[in-house]
Amino acid sequence: MTTAVVAGPAIRAGIQVSGRYLRDGAPVHLVRDPIADRSFEIGVKEHFVLTRLDGVTSREEIATGYAAEFGRVLGPGAWQQLLGLLAVRGLLEGCPTPEPAAAKRPDRRNPLGGSVRLVSDAAATTDRLHRFFEFVFRGWFLIPAFAAIAAMLAGAVRYGPELAADTATVFADPVALMAVATALWVSVGLHELGHGVVAHHFGGTVGEIGIRWQLPVVIMYCRIDDYLFLRSRRHQVATASAGILVNLLVLLPVLPVWLLLSAQDPARPLLGALLLLGLAQAALFLLPLPPMDGYKMLAHSLGVLHLASGSRRYAGRALAAVIGRGPGTADYPRHARLAHLGYALGAGVLVVSIVTVVAAVVHRLITAHFGPVAGAVSAGLAVLIGVSFVLPRKPADGRRGEVQK
Structure with a gap:
């Protein structure tokens, strides 16, 4: 007697799933619901399951592949948690579809x-x-x-x-x-x-x-x-x-x-x-500084999300490890370590160079017209503005992938 294999659930048509990115050394994927205009991150394990929910592949087949890929059993509890999360977000076929984002947001x-x-x-x-x-x-x-x-x-x-x-x-x-x-x-x-x-x-x-x-x-x-x-x-x-x-x-x-x-x-x-x-x-x-296009080009070529803020965090963890505090950066894969360390050093040198040149030019111009005191004050303001580029801030990778200046 043959037992029929019941197909698993399916992701709603139109849901977008990105390729693999690195965020703070961890591989992640992005999922977007175009109707609700919402995006969120998932890990590689969730991505493995999500991309196989096609309405044809059974849960048993997915679980077998999952065990072979990650060496762990995808039990009933994990299935319930994952499917419940997808259902709440309205990503599964047959679940209530989220309210669509306004066709025209108010100015x-x-x-x-x-x-x-x-x-x-x-x-x-x-x-x-x-x-x-x-x-x-x-x-x-x-x-x-x-x-x-x-x-x-x-x-x-x-x-x-x-x-x-x-x-x-x-x-x-x-x-x-x-x-x-x-x-x-x-x-x-x-x-x-x-x-x-x-x-x-x-x-x-x-x-x-x-x-x-x-x-x-x-x-x-x-x-x-x-x-x-x-x-x-x-x-x-x-x-x-x-x-x-x-x-x-x-x-x-x-x-x-x-x-x-x-x-x-x-x-x-x-x-x-x-x-x-x-x-x-x-x-x-x-320039490879946020939010400029050069920064986005570099971040995309490296496959890293929030490269600038992530590099600051990486540098902070590395410095903390030097003085014996914090876990260090051992959990970062080699590619992420090279990307974050290289950007932290390169961006730091670039910002210092730009600030130095701008401060020198401002000091010279203002001093020539208004005297040495005004020149020194203006150069100091130029330095403060430049320093603001390296202070922690909200990631500048763009809301919903926006490309803008």
């Missing part, structure tokens, strides 16, 4: 800060942009584009002194400076749209496109709901780098036009300043 506004949506359907807008600019993902476009960017960077080095002189001229003219600043602000908006279009190309979903302000800063943002659920690290790194590439592509026509203009042309200083400041802006985005 958050106050005199000093807030945000407002620019489009009612960000996904549809991104899809239209993607169809229009789909050619940029082709090799016939990318290879010449990267070659042109390399030529532009070489030209900027070659004509650096002249570009710096043009920038100084623009800084002395408030109207010209406002024109260049406006152009750079627009390029930041294009930068954000670039993130969204590339994420869409790799299967991501853009949830919002809008304007956010925290006076005196006003910026455009593009929220990608499932950024951390893209299929591969390569797709995540490409999405994070897309904004910088857009900034550089926008600058490509500037250098040849600048070269064609005579030295007496009033537009030449504007273009020279736009090129130099635009390249400086792209370099700023490339």
Whole structure:
């Protein structure tokens, strides 16, 4: 007599499960419910079970595989606890589906800060942009584009002194400076749209496109709901780098036009300043410090969640172990130890270098105009602002995978 094998429960259609990440040395996966717009972390054991709840594989088959993989029996109590948790979260077929997240969150506004949506359907807008600019993902476009960017960077080095002189001229003219600043602000908006279009190309979903302000800063943002659920690290790194590439592509026509203009042309200083400041802006985005794109690119290439805050905790544990306090870092796998230690040292050196240079420049400029006391105070303020970058803070990896500045 043959006993029928009863299929196990199934995860609700549409639930997203990420690849493996490291968080504080522990391997984790992310699970997202797109309807409720909620995400949470699970361990590798829970991931093993979750990804096999397909409505076809039986509990017995899953339990047998679990025992072979982890050397532990998945007993009735563990099954009950796991399935109960999934049911409460509304992740199982047949369980009550969670209330859907509001189709349109209310704009958050106050005199000093807030945000407002620019489009009612960000996904549809991104899809239209993607169809229009789909050619940029082709090799016939990318290879010449990267070659042109390399030529532009070489030209900027070659004509650096002249570009710096043009920038100084623009800084002395408030109207010209406002024109260049406006152009750079627009390029930041294009930068954000670039993130969204590339994420869409790799299967991501853009949830919002809008304007956010925290006076005196006003910026455009593009929220990608499932950024951390893209299929591969390569797709995540490409999405994070897309904004910088857009900034550089926008600058490509500037250098040849600048070269064609005579030295007496009033537009030449504007273009020279736009090129130099635009390249400086792209370099700023490339810094491996949160929340910059360079930081996200590095964290995704390493497969580490909350790299900056995790590295601070790692360094704290390592220092505590040196003086005989705390468990140390032996429980971190080798890859995590290298990633966190390398980032802690590299970011520390980078921050100290930037703070030192900025403080020296501020001290020199302020001293020349207002005297040594004002110069010393200004340099001290620059140091305090720089130190704030290394103080503990909320992880800057982005709410729901948001890519923003």
